[in-house]
Amino acid sequence: MKNLQDILYKVAIKQVFGNTNIEVNELVFDSRKVGKGDVFIAQKGVNVDGHLYVDKAIALGAKAIICEGFSFDRKEGVTYVRVSDANEALAIMASNFYENPSTKFPIVGVTGTNGKTTIASLLYQLFTKAGYKVGLLSTVKILVGDKEYKATHTTPDSVTINSYLDMMLEAGVEYCFMEVSSHGIHQKRTEGLSFAGGIFTNLSHDHLDYHKDFAEYRNVKKKFFDELPKSAFALTNIDDKNGSFMLQNTQAKKYSYALKTMADFKVKILEKQLSGTLISIDNTEVWTKLIGVFNIYNLTAIIATAELLGLEKLEILTIVSQLESVNGRFEYVISDDGVTAIVDYAHTPDALKNVLETINDIRTNNEKVITVVGCGGDRDKTKRPRMAHIAAHLSNQAIFTSDNPRTEDPQSILDEMEAGISPEHYNKTLTIINRQQAIKTACKLSDAGDIILIAGKGHESYQEINGVRTHFKDLEEVTNCFNQLKKK
Ligand SMILES: CC(=O)N[C@H]1[C@@H](OP(=O)(O)OP(=O)(O)OC[C@H]2O[C@@H](n3ccc(=O)[nH]c3=O)[C@H](O)[C@@H]2O)O[C@H](CO)[C@@H](O)[C@@H]1O[C@H](C)C(=O)N[C@@H](C)C(=O)N[C@H](CCC(=O)O)C(=O)O
Ligand SMILES: Nc1ncnc2c1ncn2[C@@H]1O[C@H](COP(=O)(O)OP(=O)(O)OP(=O)(O)O)[C@@H](O)[C@H]1O
Ligand SMILES: N[C@H](CCC[C@H](N)C(=O)O)C(=O)O
Numbered sequence: 001m002k003n004l005q006d007i008l009y010k011v012a013i014k015q016v017f018g019n020t021n022i023e024v025n026e027l028v029f030d031s032r033k034v035g036k037g038d039v040f041i042a043q044k045g046v047n048v049d050g051h052l053y054v055d056k057a058i059a060l061g062a063k064a065i066i067c068e069g070f071s072f073d074r075k076e077g078v079t080y081v082r083v084s085d086a087n088e089a090l091a092i093m094a095s096n097f098y099e100n101p102s103t104k105f106p107i108v109g110v111t112g113t114n115g116k117t118t119i120a121s122l123l124y125q126l127f128t129k130a131g132y133k134v135g136l137l138s139t140v141k142i143l144v145g146d147k148e149y150k151a152t153h154t155t156p157d158s159v160t161i162n163s164y165l166d167m168m169l170e171a172g173v174e175y176c177f178m179e180v181s182s183h184g185i186h187q188k189r190t191e192g193l194s195f196a197g198g199i200f201t202n203l204s205h206d207h208l209d210y211h212k213d214f215a216e217y218r219n220v221k222k223k224f225f226d227e228l229p230k231s232a233f234a235l236t237n238i239d240d241k242n243g244s245f246m247l248q249n250t251q252a253k254k255y256s257y258a259l260k261t262m263a264d265f266k267v268k269i270l271e272k273q274l275s276g277t278l279i280s281i282d283n284t285e286v287w288t289k290l291i292g293v294f295n296i297y298n299l300t301a302i303i304a305t306a307e308l309l310g311l312e313k314l315e316i317l318t319i320v321s322q323l324e325s326v327n328g329r330f331e332y333v334i335s336d337d338g339v340t341a342i343v344d345y346a347h348t349p350d351a352l353k354n355v356l357e358t359i360n361d362i363r364t365n366n367e368k369v370i371t372v373v374g375c376g377g378d379r380d381k382t383k384r385p386r387m388a389h390i391a392a393h394l395s396n397q398a399i400f401t402s403d404n405p406r407t408e409d410p411q412s413i414l415d416e417m418e419a420g421i422s423p424e425h426y427n428k429t430l431t432i433i434n435r436q437q438a439i440k441t442a443c444k445l446s447d448a449g450d451i452i453l454i455a456g457k458g459h460e461s462y463q464e465i466n467g468v469r470t471h472f473k474d475l476e477e478v479t480n481c482f483n484q485l486k487k488k
């Protein structure tokens with residue numbers, strides 16, 4: 001039980017009906033989850049307006065309503081608080097409810113189109129290896145020390161974030177690394193959190209179904225840095241053309257990292273192999289198991305962050321050489337016949353291009369590169385032709401298939417992908433709607449030395465068709481195929 005007046009501290013209130021000096025149970029924004037004595041926060045969503053469920057919430061026991069307007073009759077004995085922005089109010093209330101856990105230990109947020117999970121997860125690994133208890137909020141999983149919880153979003157809603165931060169404090173966690181998605185910023189899921197630092201990875205095409213255009217997507221990302229406190233650090237990838245823009249209006253201390261441009265933290269690549277990369281930083285050579293130029297950007301951000309958070313340079317570099325790659329990010333298996341299969345979460349045009357360029361960089365050119373890729377349903381449609389073009393252009397054989405069609409017709413997603421193939425690449429493409437069959441075909445088409453890239457789903461353990469999720473893991477599928485083909 002908490003006092004509503006205390007929970008409303010710092011919320012911009014427009015109007016109040018009823019008593020705010022009351023004890024309440026939980027903060028709930030989904031009427032279906034309301035219990036006796038809860039506060040219901042009505043949010044205007046993408047699909048429906050939460051204000052339509054106020055009466056239902058009251059019927060289930062809500063004693064206070066936070067809303068943006070009164071499109072319903074007010075009931076006796078219920079407290080109504082009108083705010084200008086319910087998402088913002090929810091976030092501030094969530095911080096207050098859990099007694100502002102984000103102010104009690106350092107939290108670093110990572111934002112950008114690609115690389116957030118990689119950076120946050122590797123920082124978790126690095127700080128854990130350095131002897132700290134660490135928390136992680138990521139697309140793949142949530143970790144409170146070594147205790148694992150299932151992630152449903154890249155950046156969860158503000159109540160969930162604060163409840164995990166509170167659990168982390170209880171468990172003695174000393175640092176938390178979290179992904180900050182553009183949806184998260186736009187829906188104010190991270191509003192009111194006190195960050196010790198923010199990291200910008202890069203900006204390229206994604207989520208243009210949700211954001212009006214690229215400029216809006218970019219401005220949403222920038223907002224995260226605009227709102228960082230003075231005490232925080234803001235670390236940006238200065239090689240990215242939007243890197244300096246992100247920090248234009250931040251009051252945080254600015255730092256840059258780069259591979260090409262002059263920067264506060266600069267790394268040079270000395271040698272690239274399929275087993276790892278040799279890098280040099282401040283004239284010290286370090287071997288890392290991470291592969292691909294894009295991952296060396298991620299690694300540079302990690303080294304910089306560890307230094308900004310006060311770790312010793314020598315210790316950082318020693319641990320960097322022990323870091324393991326993240327689940328579903330350039331994860332590979334080699335068959336007994338010498339075929340390499342790489343599973344990667346590249347689900348944006350830029351990520352796919354980077355991964356294929358990395359493969360083309362380390363291949364000897366005597367082998368074939370076969371790419372299996374699809375595009376998600378109910379997501380940015382403009383990615384589809386671009387990803388198909390990149391796959392066909394940079395591979396010897398591209399197989400287009402399904403990737404979580406969700407509520408869309410899988411064939412129409414594939415038709416939209418096919419529209420992106422240039423005529424000169426047409427004869428090296430195939431379309432196989434069933435992902436399992438597509439992976440099988442890639443295996444059958446491969447000979448010793450060939451490389452199969454299976455892109456888009458990385459760590460995911462399901463395929464979502466028509467709202468139904470069934471177990472599906474790219475790595476399992478390709479390993480099964482390798483074993484089956486061996487038997488024949
Ligand atoms: C597009 C999007 O971001 N949607 C999020 C949004 O849902 P919504 O706006 O569709 O909600 P809605 O269904 O319109 O409902 C509006 C309000 O009415 C309430 N409601 C609704 C029905 C009802 O019976 N009673 C009721 O009270 C809802 O709880 C909600 O508060 O608010 C919900 C509650 O916080 C989120 O769970 C939901 O995430 C959906 C599931 C989702 O798929 N989001 C993806 C796109 C997302 O956020 N992705 C980013 C990562 C992207 C990346 O990594 O690049 C992420 O951070 O995960
Ligand atoms: N720094 C980077 N620049 C470009 N591409 C990258 C970078 N890091 C990773 N990638 C590519 O993007 C894919 C997704 O990486 P990661 O999961 O780290 O990104 P993310 O930002 O967390 O994505 P999401 O938006 O889904 O949470 C990787 O599998 C890889 O192909
Ligand atoms: N965080 C991204 C992940 C996309 C992964 C891809 N496999 C898909 O399902 O579209 C999104 O929600 O858009």
Ligand SMILES: [Mg+2]
Binds near residue numbers: 117140
């Ligand atoms: Mg992620």
